Amino acid sequence: MFLIIDVGNTRVKVAVYENDVVIDRMVFLKVKIIEELEKIILKYPILKSIVSSVASFSEKEEEKIIELINPIILNHKTKVPFENMYDTPKTLGVDRIALAAAAVKKYPDTNTLVIDAGTCITFDFITKDKKYLGGAISPGIAMRYRALNTFTSKLPLLKQTHISDFIGRNTDTSIHSGVINGVYNEIIGLINQYKAGYQDLTIVLTGGDTKFLAEQLKSVIFAHPNFVLEGLHTILIYNLEDD
Template sequence: MRTLALDIGNTAVKYGCFEGDLLSETAVAASIETISSLVERVRPEHIIISSVAAEVAGWAQQWQQHVKGRVLEFKPATTSLPIRNAYATPHTLGADRLAAAVAAAWFGPAHDTLIIDAGTAIKCDLVEAGHTFRGGSIAPGLRLRFEALHTFTGRLPLVARPTDVDAAVTLIGDDTQAAIRSGVLNGAVAEINGFIAEYRLRYPDLRIVLAGGDAGFFQPRLKGRIFVIPELVLIGLHRILVHNVEN
């Protein structure tokens, strides 16, 4: 079965083409408008669309003309799932968080798993016993933290995070830019390590899965064994689509 998973986020449109359960192609599209040519080239049997930003009902109707099977718009509150969703307000739950949870449950059935999705926001979410999404926390991502300091103060400069993920981040900044980098980057690392420590007190056999655009920065700086799965959300979307097609 050939499927196409579309993850429309706040800053990018990501897609994944699957042959069975194999992710055969993935990339970031220039815009949602460019996906139509991808659909014509790949010719998937089924498509799933997830969006935390744009409305996609119109696009789903358009792509349905080129697809023999289903074009599924993923809605966390109503779409059938292969796991239990214990979130108190599923209508407010971000589709990317729930898709990542489905993928984590598929990779680690029967395991308690903490998902750290480090992108525009840093989300830490728990999948309990490999079958129940419990929820977690949402905090600003690295770029948002740098931008907030610049936007909401009078004189602090806009500082970009290092593009080299292995770059050393000094603890004691000896100028303003270095002090901002220390506060944002070291602070975010300490924050996530603190979450990991607290979760491990409650779930001693906890597995940690790391994803998101800033995963490369965090991976060598987090404590304990970390599984890095960059395409976690796309894999989860694919599993949700398969579940709905087969059931």
């Protein structure tokens, strides 16, 4: 069995694979990672594991994680099933590396644009000949709401909601229109830019806001909420086969 771990700033997403099948999936707070890993290795006979982390650990935590599961720790030097053409590979986020790996495994022989809608909205483009070219990074939905509240003196902090009219009739609906309608049009606009330059384009939507956005974008995308975990599994298998 394989243990796949995606560490965020506050939460950890985990999947346990048996061959290519997910047999368990869990989410817990980052501060509980050691005790949760201890439970997992008691429950499952883990053969190998991989960790992707956008957050940092204390030296003691790192040592304990290595002691417990001796994982592959994903970074820009890890062997991946695509050619990384990014100008600054050291700065490419490990989550984006995992998304690119998932794209080449799930949608081979096609150009793929992966849209990860979370804290930030990232766009990652992988060509049909397995070359990662780059993409874009912009503020996520919650970040846009917070920015309007933080950098003004009177605009309220609102929570995301679906809109039925793009014309805001009061301050709250104007904010919702600006944020939600802006995000929708940004995504569609970027998709159209890629379609203009690359035929045979597959669009993938993932991240925390997948369900919210997919309801409006379902005609043009494939929704995969756990695409990072799938990509990490792909990278792990790729490295094991290469040994």
